[in-house]
Amino acid sequence: MRTFWTNLRTSALGVTTIVTASDANGTILMVGGSELLGHRRPDDLVEDLRGGYVTPGFWDSHFHLTEYGRSFDRLRFDAGDTRADILARVQEHAGTRPTDEWIIGAGWNRAAFEAGPDKQRLDRAGIGHPVLLMSLDYHTAWINHAAERRLGVSTGGNGILREGDAFHAQAEAMRQSAADPAEDAARGMREAAKLGLVGVTTIEDVLGLRALQSLPDGTTRIRTQVFLRDGDAEWLMASGLKAGFGTDFLRIMGVKLFMDGALGSHTAWLKHPYDDQADNVGMSVLGEQRLLDTLKQLAEQESVAAVHAIGDRAVHEALRAFHRWPPRSGAIKSRIEHAQLLDDEDLELAARTSVALSLQPCHLLFDRPIADVSWGQRGRYAFRIRDILGALIDTVFGSDAPIADPNPVWGLWAAVHRGLPGDPPWYPEQGISVRDAIRSYTEVPARIDGRPSGRLEPGCWGDMTVWSEDLEASLIHKNPEDIHVAATIIGGRRVV
Numbered sequence: 001m002r003t004f005w006t007n008l009r010t011s012a013l014g015v016t017t018i019v020t021a022s023d024a025n026g027t028i029l030m031v032g033g034s035e036l037l038g039h040r041r042p043d044d045l046v047e048d049l050r051g052g053y054v055t056p057g058f059w060d061s062h063f064h065l066t067e068y069g070r071s072f073d074r075l076r077f078d079a080g081d082t083r084a085d086i087l088a089r090v091q092e093h094a095g096t097r098p099t100d101e102w103i104i105g106a107g108w109n110r111a112a113f114e115a116g117p118d119k120q121r122l123d124r125a126g127i128g129h130p131v132l133l134m135s136l137d138y139h140t141a142w143i144n145h146a147a148e149r150r151l152g153v154s155t156g157g158n159g160i161l162r163e164g165d166a167f168h169a170q171a172e173a174m175r176q177s178a179a180d181p182a183e184d185a186a187r188g189m190r191e192a193a194k195l196g197l198v199g200v201t202t203i204e205d206v207l208g209l210r211a212l213q214s215l216p217d218g219t220t221r222i223r224t225q226v227f228l229r230d231g232d233a234e235w236l237m238a239s240g241l242k243a244g245f246g247t248d249f250l251r252i253m254g255v256k257l258f259m260d261g262a263l264g265s266h267t268a269w270l271k272h273p274y275d276d277q278a279d280n281v282g283m284s285v286l287g288e289q290r291l292l293d294t295l296k297q298l299a300e301q302e303s304v305a306a307v308h309a310i311g312d313r314a315v316h317e318a319l320r321a322f323h324r325w326p327p328r329s330g331a332i333k334s335r336i337e338h339a340q341l342l343d344d345e346d347l348e349l350a351a352r353t354s355v356a357l358s359l360q361p362c363h364l365l366f367d368r369p370i371a372d373v374s375w376g377q378r379g380r381y382a383f384r385i386r387d388i389l390g391a392l393i394d395t396v397f398g399s400d401a402p403i404a405d406p407n408p409v410w411g412l413w414a415a416v417h418r419g420l421p422g423d424p425p426w427y428p429e430q431g432i433s434v435r436d437a438i439r440s441y442t443e444v445p446a447r448i449d450g451r452p453s454g455r456l457e458p459g460c461w462g463d464m465t466v467w468s469e470d471l472e473a474s475l476i477h478k479n480p481e482d483i484h485v486a487a488t489i490i491g492g493r494r495v496v
């Protein structure tokens, strides 16, 4: 039994029919015109895609799946919310919840506050509840007294935790609030599939990895590749696990490491000080020696790393370390996550180094004003996607959901137009073609992950995203909000 997907369009002229097998990956057997229908046998299925525009299935290369699923139950703030807005939302929410229950929220932006976060005000708004509010970039947590007691930590008067302390607090609050990670992962998959995503590369802790192995029955399944957070990965290192171990629906890739913090929290590690903080160059989180030691060990066991590096100094140190200890993992590549600031010297070093760059173009939509203030003239080296593609560096796109909306239309839009609709483009010379942007969501991730997918060709997995209209033309002429997913096909089966 095969499936004949008909009445479709693709970027290739004359293609109207794709035939997939009934094996676990729905392998593509034939791609062609309506003449393929003549090959039908009685038990074959025919699926009419009603003129939909088919691309290879979209893959988000930087995701937090359980977090994303959970984010639908949280207080979500807008980047422009003031302190008063946030406190009012917390108070309103706290009033409706049983006392003692954690109040967790995310998305606040310090730049929107005149007076800064404040622990006492958060105490009053929380009316006895422990409250933890993650910043827009998740690298800063704002907590109150009750949360300090429950977490066994102490902050200064502003209730602020940064970087590792913030991540730790968040994980512990999750544990105490008895979130069900399997339900969260299932919710995340369902929502991601609606956006046309056939798979994600997700950063998880051990609980998240367990959740992906114990999804509730009937879950809409997308494909997942897991990088374990450093700190949850000792057993992976000790076990000698190779990159890519697992199944075609759940693979363990390697370890996620942090070289630095983030732009919005002024912790991205820079070669030169921030324009708006003359004595601050940001923060080195891991240290060069630990990075070298870890990459060496990963290389020896044929595993890979995803190294978070945002500032130019962090990217530089990560590139040097990868240059010294390139992975020996066959087709599966290590990657630098974000690489937001990359000067000419390091662009050239990246081109000579066996590592992929994993970028989130949609972040430029909200990082742009912060970069202008904090990085000034260096903004021209930020999100320099056209230069990176021009240097023939393998480049994959993602969203870092739930930090940003994972709808890939926004990522494509940002990579092509460099600004929100109607806004003047930001460093427009770094805009890329729609076709290149699509490849960084489809063909390129498949290649650096060592998956036979990402293309509409015989032998590839039957993973396809069906759009309401010609994606390439629409991204030039239409508003991103008018571009919709008509179907998501994973392993030759329609899931949306």
Ligand SMILES: [Zn+2]
Binding pocket: 062, 063, 064, 203, 400
């Ligand atoms: Zn992330």
